[in-house]
Amino acid sequence: MVTAELDGVKSVEEFHEEICKIQKKAHGDRYCEHHSVIQKMIKDHDCKSYKEFGTHQGASAAAAMIAMPNKIQLVDTDFTKYRKYLKPLAESYCKENNIDLKIYETSSASISSLGDPCDLLFIDSLHKAYHLEAELELHKNSVRKYILFHDVNNTRGFPEVIHKFCNQNDWKVIERSDSREGYMLIKKI
DSSP states (O other): OOOOOOTTOOSHHHHHHHHHHHHHHHHOTTTTHHHHHHHHHHHHSOOOEEEEEOOTTOHHHHHHHHHOOSEEEEEESOOHHHHHHHHHHHHHHHHHTTOEEEEEESOTTSGGGOOSOEEEEEEOSOOOHHHHHHHHHHHGGGEEEEEEEEOOSSSTTHHHHHHHHHHHTTEEEEEEOOSSSOEEEEEEO
């Protein structure tokens, strides 16, 4: 993933638009397709709380903010890139729109990342199958409705881990992208 230079952006919406342009130019036109899934789940499927593992600069977090959930929790081991551009915009945007924004600077496989339950969890953190297994085991009881995974088509072992998780728990795959990076959406049943 590229690190975008976003000097001069003045709103969460502008941040999201500009970072998507840069990411699509670097990775292809479908790279940000999961953002529309995040927004659809928040707006159309009553996901009032959103949690994200692997924030990086905050492109997907900005997509979630624009959809206006009641609560957003961001988890990453390093928020340096988020702090540079999105943090000041996000804090004022969330305050103005009554969105409860919480930041957890820790590993998503650590108990310190548990935070509050959520309706929609988005996972785009350490791209290793063993790490995804640990995240799912730790957080499975705190997700009420959906889990969305990014990079399922270019990370070895991710589809297998997700299908195994669904088979061993009360979850099912409801959507999968065939793009280069790909995403997968699962639902609690």
